[in-house]
Amino acid sequence: MSNKKAGKIIVIVAPSGAGKTTIARKLLADNPKIKFSTSATTRPPRKGEKDGREYYFLSEEEFSRKVKEDDFLEWEEYSGNKYGTLQSEVDKLVESGYFPLLDIEVKGALNVQRIYEKDSLISIFIKPPSMDVLKERLANRGSETDESLSRRLERAKIELQHAEDFDYSVVNDDLETAYTEVKEIIESFITD
Ligand code: ADP
Ligand code: 5GP
16 A cells, blocks of 8 residues: 555756746646645745735744644755645645645655656746856846855755656756646646
């Protein structure tokens, strides 16, 4: 008997700045059966981000309490902050008949792949066309300090080595082309 969890989960994974949030937002707007699984984080909100929508913004203490209480399906440190997928969030969506979409970094995604049955999870790695383009996109997004930008780029080099560990990898050069590819992969998975 497997003790892995049931339910169909979509995982979009990529180095920061590769475009996974942009692609995820388009998917969510196009397909009402797919719902974003809001993670918890200790990172402060960016301009325009709302608690409970992009993330549940927690203090270090609140996050640690949830770790102790085993509330996370997975959690990781990333660029000096903690990020975690709440088991309750994923379960709530699955029980309501939705397909949860997880937008998470590589280590967390590898862990989620170990927890869920192969048939109940699809993972797509979004690749930037090059490191130079990744740097440019991150810089243009205007969300990072110089320090955070270089930490994210350092981490990206390691993350890119894991592209083949996921079910699919899609290069996000032209957005519409990449989006169409991702949408087709996911729609065939959820209608299976
Ligand atoms: P991630 O969620 O992977 O960190 P984002 O979706 O925030 O990345 O994208 C990073 C930046 O790159 C954003 O400013 C976004 O508008 C831009 N971007 C995303 N995809 C493309 C693309 N195909 N071409 C040009 N810019 C893009
Ligand atoms: P950002 O600070 O740019 O919102 O997110 C930084 C990184 O953390 C991104 O790669 C994002 O996908 C990832 N992330 C967001 N939520 C989670 C989560 O719950 N778990 C893990 N492991 N990574 C997450």
